Amino acid sequence: MSQSSDQMELREEDITKHYARAVAMLEGFDHTPRIGKGAAEAPVEKSSGLGTRRRFRSTTPGLVTKRTARPEGVQLIARVEASDGDDPLVSSSQAGVLQALRRAIAISLAVAENYAEQTELADLKRANLEGGVPRGKEDAFSELLSAEALVTAHVFGNAAAFLLASMGGEVTVEVGEVDELLTESGQMALYGALWELDQDIAAHASDDSKLVATVAAFAEQLMEKAALRAQSAVRLEPFLAASWRVEADDFSVQGFTPALRSKGSKLTMTFKKPNEVVGNHIAKYQALRLSKMLMAYDFEKRLNPFADLGGFIFTFMGDGKPGTGKTTLIQMMAGLLNDYCQVAGYPFRYQNLSTDNIDSYQGKSGQNAKAFINNIIDPNAIGFGTIDDIDQLAGKRGDRQSSAGQLEITAVLMESFAGANTVVRGNCTFGMFSNYPENVDDALRQRAGARFLVDGPKTRDDYIDILALLMGKNHDIPLGEHELYAAQEIKTAVAKSFEAHSKPHEAGLLEVFDRVHSEIGELDTIAKMGTYLKGIQEADERFTGRAIKNITDAVKVRAMDFELPDEWMENPELFLFKGYDDKKAMISELRVPITTEMVIQEINRYADSEFRYADKSDEVAIENMVREFGRQEEAKKRYLEGQG
Structure with a gap:
């Protein structure tokens, strides 16, 4: 090189x-x-x-x-x-x-x-x-x-x-x-x-x-x-x-960044093809685009044109109920990156930070987390790091049930994802996944620049598709009147999913939206959208400047609302092996204008997730306090009986 x-x-x-x-x-x-x-x-x-x-x-x-x-x-x-x-x-x-x-x-x-x-x-x-x-x-x-x-x-x-x-x-x-x-x-x-x-x-x-x-x-x-x-x-x-x-x-x-050898890890995981991910339209679409975005990284310049132009996803949070497809999504994205890197001859690293990395020795958990980060951010390789079940791995500050090791991991992830020394080159991305994102520390969760709602199959067509997929071919049961996988046609499905966020989904946010809308009318100017954002902050004080940055980053991603052509991945000479300036120019030509609809949809998408997390977090805290009060009353009762 x-x-x-x-x-x-x-x-x-x-x-x-x-x-x-x-x-x-x-x-x-x-x-x-x-x-x-x-x-x-x-x-x-x-x-x-x-x-x-x-x-x-x-x-x-x-x-x-x-x-x-x-x-x-x-x-x-x-x-x-x-x-x-x-x-x-x-x-x-x-x-x-x-x-x-x-x-x-x-x-x-x-x-x-x-x-x-x-x-x-x-x-x-x-x-x-x-x-x-x-x-x-x-x-x-x-x-x-x-x-x-x-x-x-x-x-x-x-x-x-x-x-x-x-x-x-x-x-x-x-x-x-x-x-x-x-x-x-x-x-x-x-x-x-x-x-x-x-x-x-x-x-x-x-x-x-x-x-x-x-x-x-x-x-x-x-x-x-x-x-x-x-x-x-x-x-x-x-x-x-x-x-x-x-x-x-x-x-x-x-600088003080470790220079790791440019070699990839040999993956033994089971890969999934995009058509094997049923439902999860926005999450699947963003994962597909992010995989191709990573491949635009220029090893000579040590920078990705997407990171330079805006619209690169460095960290994201994937949340959903158990069984909705988070693991399948990881397997799909890792498989795509592995295949793309093999074609281009690029080193690829995938690693998952798991609960095995929590150590009883003081400082060791933090060291394990830092080693994980350093392995993925190595500028000599394409990297994909995942933290599955992050609510179990990273401790929530102020939670007495969080161990010292869990809090060490939280501190390392926060500093690495949005710290003073964080440099986003565009060669890697980190995905945090959880069934219970409300249990993740608020500051750490807000360091997830994008939100992938993993909601699994939703429609009748989705359920037919997933049943046919999982049944396999070793049977003679007829399919019936159904066009297999037509509902999974990504562009149509994604367009409908984005349109669904033109209004909020969470009741608390919908109340804010309706109130602001009735006071100032259509949110068609920067000033009016800023008023809406202030209304959200008044309803949830955790909606800070970092949330606005994440929203604007998501809008920039929407401006890059295109997939790099498959032939660019299949024939590296068409794009991957070109110089940095050529790549940047080719990407710039594909950009689409930012619209007010995009901004409103991304505000609602992000704010919906925060309200969803906050509501669940508050409810969990209330339930825990109710149980604690119950224990105290029972303990007091037994104590008095014993004294009698």
């Missing part, structure tokens, strides 16, 4: 010139831990007559040692070579890990050097060596060194995780949070990171598979810690605004 126009090339000579320094670090250095607690034992070198390869003794039980720099310091090459016991030869995995670490250190030093040259840090370093930092520049020098340390640590972890991805297997290792993240300078950041990595290898790497898993897990934890620290750091704008590409490794540095 060629270099993106907004990326700078990190030249090979700029990386390899740091190899000697990287090897010196891996061979050994002294380090006194400042934050982390040492757990690894000191390496012991054999006598000169037995070779120079170092071995490690187990720590003597009960022996308390002083936390000082070890005489032999941190010797990662020796540590890695000793990870498989007494084998005198270096294994291919050990060699691969050391090569990856050397390469990752060199890349991090090269990027840090670029950062220093882009800022005044390089000049201040030279001045410091020549006689001292100029007066008045001391604070700036300190802040720039801290920023350089975070850049160095994150790029090192990022590159190491990326380079080791192809060596990973089924074995996983939990190394815990990184403690020794030092921010005095880039070099100190590497010393602290390598010291802690040495500790983790000693503690966890008992064979080659665990060695690779340990280093990879450490790299991911280092990235996460550096990115978290960077949220409150200063002088990082030059790093965040730039991006670098290492052509030889197909590796890119994009």
Whole structure:
């Protein structure tokens, strides 16, 4: 894949010139831990007559040692070579890990050097060596060194995780949070990171598979810690605004975003064809269009024309009663994307965040959710992430029944879907599904930009179609007077479904609509529609500015009310392989004008869902309080009887 126009090339000579320094670090250095607690034992070198390869003794039980720099310091090459016991030869995995670490250190030093040259840090370093930092520049020098340390640590972890991805297997290792993240300078950041990595290898790497898993897990934890620290750091704008590409490794540095390898997950789920989804006309139509929208993503520009023009669905909520077809809808959309990506040769990732990701260990549930997000948003792949039964997975704040793990997942999803650092490139989408959306935290639910009402089969024709579909062909029962699947003709069905939202469905919203309509007449101007929105807010205070944004996004989606032609998906040369500007122009030609009918329908569609959720949520809360009062009365009665 060629270099993106907004990326700078990190030249090979700029990386390899740091190899000697990287090897010196891996061979050994002294380090006194400042934050982390040492757990690894000191390496012991054999006598000169037995070779120079170092071995490690187990720590003597009960022996308390002083936390000082070890005489032999941190010797990662020796540590890695000793990870498989007494084998005198270096294994291919050990060699691969050391090569990856050397390469990752060199890349991090090269990027840090670029950062220093882009800022005044390089000049201040030279001045410091020549006689001292100029007066008045001391604070700036300190802040720039801290920023350089975070850049160095994150790029090192990022590159190491990326380079080791192809060596990973089924074995996983939990190394815990990184403690020794030092921010005095880039070099100190590497010393602290390598010291802690040495500790983790000693503690966890008992064979080659665990060695690779340990280093990879450490790299991911280092990235996460550096990115978290960077949220409150200063002088990082030059790093965040730039991006670098290492052509030889197909590796890119994009701020504090992990660069995952461009490989897709092999799906083993059962796919469904669109004609196998009966009813759910609007939800099916939007899923079909969203699947094709994702395929418009441009890997060179790292942006989707739909995200650029407006009308891309980054998050959506699919809700409906049990058995109405939510799982079938997921299987249909995943199947379409899988087929499209196979034709185009694009990597595709699908992943579901399930209740298995809730962990009893503090912080682990949040880590699982963040790993899920990072896997899907990887700009090197087309991604589709689902959170099925989100009401069970993500906790509702203020609900005493929500566990700490559930609340961790809620916090991660909220920050990832509409946080300060959220970037929508248009290469992925997230679907939240629930039978009971009223139990989802209000703020998290409002981060769903689109609403897919999964209401299942509705008409007589729908029920005939689904019966015929599920009966299969192994019978001789005649169909009778019915044109099979004619009712599922998507454009006709969708048009009727959208028209049905010209007036609200929920009683509370219909009352607001009728009152506003009687006061100001037809809602045919921006001012009148704004008055209607204010009336909705007065009826439900949870109808905030985020709701308006979601509505306007949905209107923009309606302006893209067209399907990309099937032949564009079947023959990638017609559209998918064209340049970004060509794709954008082709899409722009297909756009339709925004009408007042579209706006009113989308206001009603969104507000209906909020009123539906709110009514159910309030009713559930009331029922819970009634049960609680009943328990209290029964407990009081039994208590008084016992006292008597």
